[in-house]
Amino acid sequence: xxxxxxxxxxxxxDGAQTMEDSIRMAExxxxxxxxxxxxxxxxxxxxxxxxxxxxxxxVSELNRRLKERDIxxxxxxxxxxxxxxxxxxxxxxxxxxxxxxxxSYVFVEFPHDQVPHYTSTLLFNLQLExxxxxxxxxxxxxxxxxxxxxxxxxxxxxxxxxxxAASIAGNFGxxxxxxxxxxIDSNLTHLIASDVHSTKRQSYQMKKADNEIRKAYGNPxxxxxxxxxxxxxxxxxxTADQPLRVKKKKVFxxx
Numbered sequence: 001x002x003x004x005x006x007x008x009x010x011x012x013x014d015g016a017q018t019m020e021d022s023i024r025m026a027e028x029x030x031x032x033x034x035x036x037x038x039x040x041x042x043x044x045x046x047x048x049x050x051x052x053x054x055x056x057x058x059v060s061e062l063n064r065r066l067k068e069r070d071i072x073x074x075x076x077x078x079x080x081x082x083x084x085x086x087x088x089x090x091x092x093x094x095x096x097x098x099x100x101x102x103x104s105y106v107f108v109e110f111p112h113d114q115v116p117h118y119t120s121t122l123l124f125n126l127q128l129e130x131x132x133x134x135x136x137x138x139x140x141x142x143x144x145x146x147x148x149x150x151x152x153x154x155x156x157x158x159x160x161x162x163x164x165a166a167s168i169a170g171n172f173g174x175x176x177x178x179x180x181x182x183x184i185d186s187n188l189t190h191l192i193a194s195d196v197h198s199t200k201r202q203s204y205q206m207k208k209a210d211n212e213i214r215k216a217y218g219n220p221x222x223x224x225x226x227x228x229x230x231x232x233x234x235x236x237x238x239t240a241d242q243p244l245r246v247k248k249k250k251v252f253x254x255x
Contacts (some may be wrong), residue, residue, distance in 0.1 A: 002229040003029065003037045003206060004099060005107070005162060005193035008075065009058050012050050013042040019065060024199045026066055026073045032204045034194075036198060038078040038099055040107055042050035044090075045082040052097040055079060076100045076233060079130065080107045080136060083116055088125050093129045098131070108133045108159075113142040115150055123159050134232070135161040137195060139180045140172065148179060148188075148246040155188050155243040162191040165209035184217065187241040191232065192225045 007015020008025045016022040029037055039059050041050040058078045061093065066073055079097040080089060090096040099105040126133050138144045138151045138161050143186065151161060163180050170177040183189045184244070194204045194211070213222045228238045 001035060001206060002233060003034045003194050003196070003204070004078070004191060004229050004232055005040050005080070005164075005195045006037050007039075007041060007197045008014070008037060009039045009041050009050075009055070009062060009194070012054075012058065013048040016199070019062075021199050022062055023065065023069060023071070025196060025203070026062075026071050026075075027102070028199070028201060028204060029196075030071060030073055032206050033097050034073065034075045034204070034206065036076060038233065039078045040078040040080040041097075043079050043081045043096070043108065043111075044084055045080075050079065051095050052079065053094070054063045055097055056101065078107065081110050082109050082111065083119060083122065085116075085118055085122065087122060088129060088131075091126075091129075091131060099134075100233045100235070102154060103132075103232060104130055105132045105134055105160075105235070105238075107136050107162075109136050110138070110141050110144075112140070115141065115143045120153070120157070123154060124157065127158050132238070133158055133159045134191065136193075137162065137164045137167070138189075139163055139167050139176050139183060145179060148182060151183065151188050152186070152243055154174075155240075159223070160190045160238055160240065162193050163189045164195045165192055165205040166195070168192065168209040168212050169205040171205060181216065182246050184221070186244040186246050188243055188246070190225070190228050190238050190240055193229070237238050 010016045010019045010022045042048040078099045167180045
């Protein structure tokens with residue numbers, strides 16, 4: 001299993017705080033059935049700054065420590081960048097890291113309670129320059145909760161999205177779980193990942209999300225998400241079905 005979104009690097013953001021935390025998170029990942037994990041520390045979110053070259057050095061050191069401990073987990077480099085107007089320039093200036101360094105996929109995080117007015121233009125410009133934006137955890141964004149078809153417009157125009165395993169598992173409540181299922185129903189998400197921050201045993205939720213998706217949609221849908229994770233780290237083309245508008249079921253009491 002591949003997990004493309006984690007905060008496993010030590011001491012760089014609100015994830016692992018020490019190398020021992022990172023080791024513990026790696027052990028839990030292996031228990032979860034994860035063989036490859038992408039370290040995606042926060043960048044430019046108003047609290048944390050983690051630049052490309054520093055991340056590459058830290059990932060190399062963590063892999064060295066895991067090898068010393070005989071922990072069968074490969075850590076790949078990535079970055080979770082808060083959307084900002086100069087993001088394209090950040091990529092061109094070698095400050096921002098694509099997933100696994102050599103791919104064209106780049107994580108885009110929105111502020112918790114808004115979608116910036118320049119988002120459509122920026123996503124378009126990223127694609128124009130050959131980058132493939134992946135919007136992370138859109139189901140947890142307040143504006144998208146209020147109007148899920150905001151996400152539809154971005155996906156229709158070529159962006160991708162990744163839902164958090166814990167959202168599917170119900171850890172953020174039934175409303176977010178229901179919205180996550182609506183995004184799957186409407187072909188508006190392409191990847192499932194842990195976004196793990198914690199050393200708690202139940203922190204990953206990947207197995208639980210896997211079981212939930214297989215139960216609700218059958219094995220092929222879960223295989224679709226798993227294959228797309230492989231495509232992302234390989235830099236191949238993600239499989240994407242035609243996006244649909246979210247049907248106006250009651251979400252967060254707003255429809």
